[in-house]
Amino acid sequence: MKTKNKRKLTIGVTGLNAIDSPGPGIAVIRGLREATSFKTRIIGLSYESLEPGIYMHDLVDRIFQIPYPTAGTEPLLSRLEYIHEQEPLNVIIPNFDAELFSFIKLEPRLKQMGISLFLPTLKQFEERHKANLLDFGKKYHIRVPFSKIIYDPGEVQRLDKEFSFPVVVKGKFYDATIAATPEQARTCFNKTAAKWGLPVIIQEFVDGTEFNITGLGDGKGKMIAGVAMRKQYITDKGKAWGGISIQDPKILALAEKFIRATRWRGGFELELMKDKNNELYLLEINPRMPAWIYLAVGVGQNIPEALVNLALGQPVEPYKDYEVGKMFIRYSWDMIVDREEYEKISVMGEL
């Protein structure tokens, strides 16, 4: 492999919280480090001083803290301008749902600065939102569970007219709880609303087996990559701690249909449920790569690398297949960190 002529790209990556409910950043960086079409300098973009990725110096070259999404787009832009002066960035890969809106808004301005992104359009981002999933399913003829958006706790009392229990109570960004009775639904509603705000989504409970697929759409309707997985070991937060690559033609066809119909641009993860009649339901669309994205790299589809090349307008050949029956097993690892590093990132906001 020739490496000396490969271009070196400086790539900013968020989602460095490699914790029990992990962000995808570290897995994305591992993919980028294994890219064969370019070399990388990785700039980690963090929100908090204890995100483990900050201290993974073999994976991340430099760290800058960025403002929380709630601060709005202007503080983020001005921080990115500063970072870009220090470390001229070629590409940024945002990995959190909550920050995507700001990055999508800033994409044209970042492009002018010479920073490329490869994100869904605002329309794609909005219409795949949990609260809009029912309409999304109708529009694109994709089977989704019946759901209702609730703003008022009083509406929870009337759910038994439209739903049979149990139901799934979902926060607008994260969290899903199964409620077996209207009383439980009310408690779940209050907890979810307190944590994530309104609205809360009540979704029909589909009994079956959960599957996931991650992939990459080129923004013109073509599927560049797609790898399906079944969770084998699930944490109490519902996150995959282990999984295995599978090849279910129905799941791959659904992902292809999703990309073709929406002309999806960027990485994504579809959360699916297959019921006892072998029917697939689309439960959720995550508009970014998932935390288990390194499994895709491990089975032969380097989705982070392909995404960077698409962001830079390079031609990317669609992946045709991948290794089936490969597993990922996550583990936790205690790093020993000098207090000075923690101090520096906490006080100076960079490391």
Place this chain on the structure above:
Amino acid sequence: MMIINRNIAISETGFVFNPINGESFSVNPIGYEVISLMKENKQADEIMQYLLANYQVEPETCRKDLEDFMGMLKHHLLLEDKE
């Protein structure tokens, strides 16, 4: 007619992997032989003849056990209907 899902992977240890749904199972050596024969497109009566010829078992017991085993394979989506 039910046939074994042709994508099923089975190793000599009796470890069975279904690549469609990611499920895996362990079968005993006779289970391994039966699945291997099914992968060679052998029909139930041929498999039964094989078992009767190679193991000391009453035909009725063999038929019942084979049916039970097939039922289990079907339950775990390892068999598919062939029109």
